[in-house]
Amino acid sequence: MQLSYRVRSGDTLYKIAKRWEIPVESLISANLLSSPYTIYVGQRLSIPSGAEGLIAYFSSRGGHDDLWLFNPRTGANRPLTNGLGASFSTPVWSPDSRRIAFAGKNGVVYVVGVTTGSLAGIDQLDEGEGGVLDWSPDGRKLAYTKRDRILIYDVATHEAHSIQRPGATDVQWFPDGARLLFQAPDASGISQLYRIRTDGTGQQQITRNTEGPLHNVRLSPDGAFALYTTPGVSISIIHTVELATGRVYEVKGGPLAKNYFPEWSPDSMHIAYSATAFEEGRGYYSQIRTVGRRGDNDRVRAVSDCFATPVSWSPNGRKIAYLSGCTEQDFADEMWVVDLRHPEPIRWLDGIRITALQWSPSADVERPEKITYFSPVYKIRLLYPSHWHRVNDERYEGPDGFFQVSAISAEADLGQVCRGEAFHPLRPYGSQPRIIKARVSGQEACFILPSKDQPAEMKGQSALIARYPRPVVIGGTVYPYFILWADRGHIAGLSSTLAFVP
Structure with missing residues (x-):
């Protein structure tokens, strides 16, 4: 329930001074009460305050x-x-x-x-x-x-x-x-x-x-x-x-x-x-x-x-x-x-x-326009649209896209790792995804782009896989590769801001 006082009399001044534990004489001498207004007690601000x-x-x-x-x-x-x-x-x-x-x-x-x-x-x-x-x-x-x-x-x-x-x-x-x-x-x-x-x-x-x-x-x-x-x-x-x-x-x-x-x-x-x-x-x-x-x-x-x-x-x-x-x-x-x-x-x-x-x-x-995302676990930093919200530590999304980060533990070379992700038995990228070799943040990498028959519930999911400058250790397991999932419209932009951090 909203509680309020309408400032009209000296009696109300004393009530307010007692509530906020402010000397009433300081309120009067400060001439803060020259006109009536409403005081809201203990309420979170629910409307714009006019503050700058x-x-x-x-x-x-x-x-x-x-x-x-x-x-x-x-x-x-x-x-x-x-x-x-x-x-x-x-x-x-x-x-x-x-x-x-x-x-x-x-x-x-x-x-x-x-x-x-x-x-x-x-x-x-x-x-x-x-x-x-x-x-x-x-x-x-x-x-x-x-x-x-x-x-x-x-x-x-x-x-x-x-x-x-x-x-x-x-x-x-x-x-x-x-x-x-x-x-x-x-x-x-x-x-x-x-x-x-x-x-x-x-x-x-x-x-x-x-x-x-x-x-x-x-x-x-x-x-x-x-x-x-x-x-x-x-x-x-x-x-x-x-x-x-x-x-x-x-x-x-x-x-x-x-x-x-x-x-x-x-x-x-x-x-x-x-x-x-x-x-x-x-x-x-x-x-x-x-x-x-x-x-x-x-x-x-x-x-x-x-x-x-x-x-x-x-x-x-x-x-x-x-x-x-x-x-x-x-x-x-x-x-x-x-x-x-x-x-x-x-x-x-x-x-x-x-x-x-x-x-x-x-x-x-x-x-x-963009906000920095940093993961001390996956040792990366990137920029993402400021209107996206946090789902959890690894995933952010908005009405026009998303991204999620993780790491891959594998002894295979990058080409094998990219093919293994692209042609996963569940076909998250459709039946004919494209694999494009690249270099991102100075590291050997690949992009995986979905084919037209990708399931609609995947929301255009694409991927970037990059070799870490130095493998990261998470929970005692060594991970040589970083992976970024994002919708097709944002995968390139997000990847262009990717940086590996110590």
Whole structure:
């Protein structure tokens, strides 16, 4: 049953404030209730919300950690990867919202094309490295740190250069694209913020910190301020730094001095963050708060039942997405959004483990034509139409076609294997299938195309058989050959994107 409140009186305000555990005075002072509207309590969003852009998030909804996209306008979800994420992975959008970078399984840094479905692994980080990936303003380069170096990688030319800087972390681009911000220890070993040119010259120290380490460094979109948390995890206080003057401002924060995941608003004027709180009988939970960049006007906007939650601003800066649904400090299984103009948090997703999220910078993001499929079992990757859906780990299909993958264990040569599949006693390809020799992804291969008398229930099934560069072992059995089944209209296109992976 849908529950709703019609906001008309102070009495209703108190009911809403109690329901969402938001101080009623903050609702009134924020002037959020200047006109009547309806608040929907605890309901999943069932109609388009008017929200812009897409939300990238990591979830194990497909059985393993992967990158997914959620469309707030339609409620649609789709995966961008298959088996490549990790529990620590965080999506990082390029400024034009065309690509997403993340550090995934085994520390590999990936770049995913949102509209093309392309996927590239560009580097591998050591354990504990790569806390921050940051795109250049033109969306062409990535900056990150690895082994006491600042790395700058050009995703167009696949060229990289490095700046030697021991202890550097949290590297980020200034809006001019010519300078970088980063954290590193000074000569006394104390954590400081620095700026440096992308060619490694002109290093300048920004802060004069004399206390604890600086974490979660974030440069404001306009390049005028930076923020950080200090000194650690058990106590985490947010500070901002006005870069022109070096003046530092402290954010008072939540009741327990546990303030996490601070993020700048798109206009650089506010910060959203998660502040841990505690109540007898309820335990730990978190407040979703916003504050001005000089520590002013700190307000509670919503609450989450997680100890802490990442937060992300909508492209227009009017909404904040966050996670909830934690039980006993486990991972979240809900995604919520709060509109800063109205006190009605709305649940968008539930029932799936979610570990990280980030809203796209652009409001308009095109739907990709193709999506990457990756199988860690069969050691292959290919692109398939984005409107097809997953049937199981090996099969995807849509109204206009399908594909399925497997492997063949045989000691025979490729020609014999192709003939054995083509002329199977059950005649899945009809009585006179054609076998065409080919090379796919640099490997010896063959296509099997059906004859006209193929049974209609086979839906035009065709096949590609290719020799693996190195036989794969699955369940203790050695498989020298890979096989792809697909409808005749898509077999060639799918095969052209096939790649064998280690």
